[in-house]
Amino acid sequence: MAKQMKKKNFCFSGKQLNPDIASTDDVYKLQSLLGRYGYLRGAYYPGSYDEATRNAVSQFQSFYHIYPEDDGVCDQQTIDLLNTPRCSMSDPSPGQRSVIGRLAPYVTVGAKWQMNSLSYRYLNSTPDLPEDRQREIIKESFNRWSEISALEFIETQKNLESDISIAFHRGSHGDGEPFDDSGGPDGNTLAHAFFPPPAGGSWAGSLHFDEYETWKDQPGGMGIRLYNVSLHEIGHLLGLSHSQDQNAIMYAYYAEDRNDLRADDIAGIQSLYGSAAPGPVAISPGQMVSGYLQQKNDKVQYQVTLQNKLLVKLDGPSGQDFDLYVRYGKQVDKKNEQYDSVGYGVTADELVTIEGPKAGTYYILVDSYRGSGSYNLEVEVV
Secondary structure (H helix, E strand, O other), rough: OOOOOOOOOOOOOOEEOOOOOOOHHHHHHHHHHHHHHHOOOEEEEEOOOOHOOOHHHHHHHOOOOOOOOOOOOOOOOHHHHHHHHEEOOOOOOHHHHOOEEOOOOOEEEEOOOOOEEEEEEOOOOOOOOOHHHHHHHHHHHHHHHHOOOOOEEEOOOOOOOOOOEEEEEEEOOOOOOOOOOHHHHHOOOOEEEEOOOOOHHOOOOOOEEEEOEEOOOOOOOEEHHHHHHHHHHHHHHEOOOOOOOOOOOOOOOOOOOOOOOOOOHHHHHHHHHOOOOOOEEEOOOOOOOEEEEEEOOOOOEEEEEEEEEEEEEEEOOOOOEEEEEEOOOOOEEEEOOOOOOEEEEOOEEEEEEOOOOOEEEEEEEEEEEEEEEEEEEEEOOO
16 A cells, blocks of 8 residues: 655644634644644643743744744744654753753753664664665764764664664554654654653663655655654754754754754764764854963864855964964865965964855864963854
């Protein structure tokens, strides 16, 4: 029997939900999704667009940078986002959301694996793709996370114990987080993954894909790309929650062209497990970091991933002479003059501007030409 290719949309009777005139049926649908995604908690009146529902709508809109003319109104932009396929994990809790800043949209859940070598196994597979190919796809997703962190992942046999398990399910499947199957008022969710212990409870390390979806390998055509979703869900397995950064793989909503780790994802995972090897520290555009150079020839490497114009600003101690080097794609080698841009005035304050940079990773070297002291390094995309 062929799969249904598209779930039902989360449909309202109008283009927006106004608290004063919204129908009971529409409000039920809205409350169902707000509860599922972690915004509607505590006491509220089912079917009534009450104050709790209005506040939940406002929190959802704030997290996803939606600003309707009237506060608490579920406008067309909000409805369109609610209709978009997404991860079924809830968004960060109000406590977590309150500490999210503009400089670091990524959110960790306060739990991480206590070892850096993790095993995984498959409990079943989807009929949508050849079994060998779907294993390759998910392995590629694990490898992408290990490329930028100190983690490694080892596949084990189905009958052996493992830290992580992977399965495809439909509807209710025993973990208390049923899939929506046909969509509609219960959402349009694709997969979920439980956090490391203890945050993930008895299901810690479990990754479940919705078998009702049609899973595909390459971009284009109908279906959901398995690589994109597995890359996102592995982030949850490792301790990352949803990000406010629309470019991040940890953004909750699916997009076919959102298919790689961005600076926000890299900074988040390295805050938990460190970088792949002693080397550049990942920083996000708009983030300021501080450091200290103790003596002449001391240096620190950084990296930033971006898609727009790049400004790199170094604010160093008065009377000292620090230099700033930037290189695309590879670490800076000052000795062999392998860098794209450099700021080396006679002070410790330097600025490098790169017009129209290529999307990708830039490596930054802060070097003491003469002197010592603390500095601030800021990367800005304009």
